[in-house]
Amino acid sequence: MKALELDWKPLALVPLLALAALPAVGSGSTWVTLTVAGLAMGMIIFIIASGLTLVFGLMDVLNFGHGVFIALGAFVATSVLGAMGDWTGSAELWRNLVAVVPAMVIAMAVAAAVGLAFERFIVRPVYGQHLKQILITMGGMIIGEELIKVIWGPLQIALPLPEGMRGSLLLGDASVEKYRLIAVVVGLLVFGLQIWTLSRTKIGLLIRAGVQDREMVESLGYRIRRLFVGVFVVGSALAGLGGVMWGLYQQNVVPQMGAQVNVLIFIVIIIGGLGSTGGALIGALLVGLMANYTGFLAPKVALFSNIALMVAVLLWRPQGVYPVANR
Amino acid sequence: MNDVLLTLEGVHTHIGAYHILHGVDLVVPRGQLTMLLGRNGAGKTTTLRTIMGLWPASRGRIRFQGDDITAQATPQIAGRGIAYVPENMGIFADLTVKENMLLAARQAKSAGQIDQARLQWIFSLFPAVEKFWNHPAGKLSGGQKQMLAVSRAIVEPRELLIVDEPSKGLAPAIINNMIDAFRQLKAQGVTILLVEQNLSFAKRLGDTVAVMDNGVVVHAGAMQALADDEALQQSLLGLSL
Numbered sequence A: 001m002k003a004l005e006l007d008w009k010p011l012a013l014v015p016l017l018a019l020a021a022l023p024a025v026g027s028g029s030t031w032v033t034l035t036v037a038g039l040a041m042g043m044i045i046f047i048i049a050s051g052l053t054l055v056f057g058l059m060d061v062l063n064f065g066h067g068v069f070i071a072l073g074a075f076v077a078t079s080v081l082g083a084m085g086d087w088t089g090s091a092e093l094w095r096n097l098v099a100v101v102p103a104m105v106i107a108m109a110v111a112a113a114v115g116l117a118f119e120r121f122i123v124r125p126v127y128g129q130h131l132k133q134i135l136i137t138m139g140g141m142i143i144g145e146e147l148i149k150v151i152w153g154p155l156q157i158a159l160p161l162p163e164g165m166r167g168s169l170l171l172g173d174a175s176v177e178k179y180r181l182i183a184v185v186v187g188l189l190v191f192g193l194q195i196w197t198l199s200r201t202k203i204g205l206l207i208r209a210g211v212q213d214r215e216m217v218e219s220l221g222y223r224i225r226r227l228f229v230g231v232f233v234v235g236s237a238l239a240g241l242g243g244v245m246w247g248l249y250q251q252n253v254v255p256q257m258g259a260q261v262n263v264l265i266f267i268v269i270i271i272g273g274l275g276s277t278g279g280a281l282i283g284a285l286l287v288g289l290m291a292n293y294t295g296f297l298a299p300k301v302a303l304f305s306n307i308a309l310m311v312a313v314l315l316w317r318p319q320g321v322y323p324v325a326n327r
Numbered sequence B: 001m002n003d004v005l006l007t008l009e010g011v012h013t014h015i016g017a018y019h020i021l022h023g024v025d026l027v028v029p030r031g032q033l034t035m036l037l038g039r040n041g042a043g044k045t046t047t048l049r050t051i052m053g054l055w056p057a058s059r060g061r062i063r064f065q066g067d068d069i070t071a072q073a074t075p076q077i078a079g080r081g082i083a084y085v086p087e088n089m090g091i092f093a094d095l096t097v098k099e100n101m102l103l104a105a106r107q108a109k110s111a112g113q114i115d116q117a118r119l120q121w122i123f124s125l126f127p128a129v130e131k132f133w134n135h136p137a138g139k140l141s142g143g144q145k146q147m148l149a150v151s152r153a154i155v156e157p158r159e160l161l162i163v164d165e166p167s168k169g170l171a172p173a174i175i176n177n178m179i180d181a182f183r184q185l186k187a188q189g190v191t192i193l194l195v196e197q198n199l200s201f202a203k204r205l206g207d208t209v210a211v212m213d214n215g216v217v218v219h220a221g222a223m224q225a226l227a228d229d230e231a232l233q234q235s236l237l238g239l240s241l
Helices: A009-025 A028-059 A067-082 A093-126 A130-152 A178-200 A202-212 A214-219 A224-250 A257-272 A277-297 A299-316 B044-051 B074-079 B097-104 B116-125 B127-131 B142-153 B172-187 B199-205 B223-228 B230-237
Strands: A168-171 A174-177 B004-015 B018-029 B033-038 B057-064 B082-085 B160-164 B191-195 B208-213 B216-222
Touching: A009 A028, A009 A277, A028 A174, A028 A178, A028 A202, A028 A224, A028 A257, A028 A277, A067 A093, A067 A130, A067 A224, A067 A257, A093 A130, A093 A224, A130 A257, A168 A178, A174 A178, A178 A202, A178 A224, A178 A277, A202 A214, A202 A224, A202 B097, A214 A224, A214 B074, A224 A257, A257 A277, A257 A299, A277 A299, B004 B044, B004 B191, B018 B033, B018 B044, B018 B057, B018 B191, B018 B208, B033 B044, B033 B199, B033 B230, B044 B057, B044 B160, B044 B191, B074 B082, B082 B142, B097 B142, B116 B127, B116 B172, B127 B142, B142 B160, B142 B172, B172 B191, B172 B199, B199 B223, B208 B223, B208 B230, B216 B223, B216 B230, B223 B230
Parallel strands: B018 B216, B033 B191, B033 B208, B082 B160, B160 B191
Antiparallel strands: A168 A174, B004 B018, B004 B057, B208 B216
16 A cells, blocks of 8 residues: 555646647647646636635535626726736836735735625525525625626726736747736645645645545534635635736626636536545646637637536546545 | 433434434443444434434433533534544545544644654554554555544543444454453543444443334343343344344
């Protein structure tokens, strides 16, 4: 018996997909550009999806309203960054960061606070009732979207990248946007922090155990509902952060953006295995890469391609790439 | 009341539309090992889960150390000093043996903070726990998982240990380890409530016994008295010890 066995096969899917796309794309430089764009998109989706997968894993809660926190985070960022035009207009990266970091922190705080209320008043009354969860959380998202329209208006709002984050770097012949590299770095930091928390702290241990068998965690004397509320709030904050990054990635925001991204994050957590953080990362990277490759090669089938990807993965591993034991 | 740790008075439990327990009366004396016997479907596991608050009692009263715990949530009940090993063992398969033990040690934030003397004692009872310390618990054999489940329940001192069918599917050598472990725990003053189907196991360990049938306790008394009375065994359990 080996002490720790890493299931490497799902990890290999990401480079395999990238290599498989190379001959179809043809040009090496275009392939590098698309791959970095796909990884950046994947990292942003991972930030958004990682909280949702733990929420489902811990309490079997199907939160179709997760998208509202994405939109909320993005709209809060438009207000914060709009008020800091002197800082975002500077060509110096550190001055841009002085504006972007507080925008992210405030967006996360607002999304966390709204997440706390969302859990208390919308999710808690329907614990254990999946159909009602789907209906009421979707209703919550619709109400959230309408409230965003009341505060910020119904129209698209521009969220331009700060000056210092615009432009591209040249990697050989390939042009790689600076912001996409920043998104990859932020995504890796969030992933590293999550993995550290889950593997090195007692709270993380409780979350991993709760995802597998919450009844046994309670029998050991821990209040899993409190843990769930904490995870829900952190998941909402991460969705808010993801919303800021998604908005900057798209350079505009609309009140419906949460619903648009919702489809992708559900594909990601299903591919990853419900409740699996590592699986969510693999799923997000696959979805990000697939969206960019097919967006370039065959734009009309871009969304379908991710659904096809999900079907293919589920045919291989019906519980997702990293199924959680006991579920 | 000091010699009684746990009492159930007229406890009823419903699971959905099913009425499983029909007024269970049970007394678990402090410092003794009580066996809960009965045929399949008699309500033994439901009784344990009702004590733990996993299936709430719909009627009746459960007292632990004199306090009414009937309406309390599972974490509160466990926090009072009750350790529970379910029939499926409740092992966290994706976690290592060490992580399973650390979870049960509520006072410890890391494995280094677990009471090392107690840990060494557990290792002496169940060497497999030490041998596979850093291995995923899901890879253990059935017997090793049962050892881990019991080890986890005793990693910190508890007032009452509740175990559902500890000998189920175990090899005779491991059963002997298990019996030794329960005897040592009893000698330390721990009260134990065991559900068992293995009657020779029950006879070797039990001080007192309660026999259930159709959701009620139909016999309660000394284990030895039941072991000595073949006619009573036949009428209660349909076989003899």
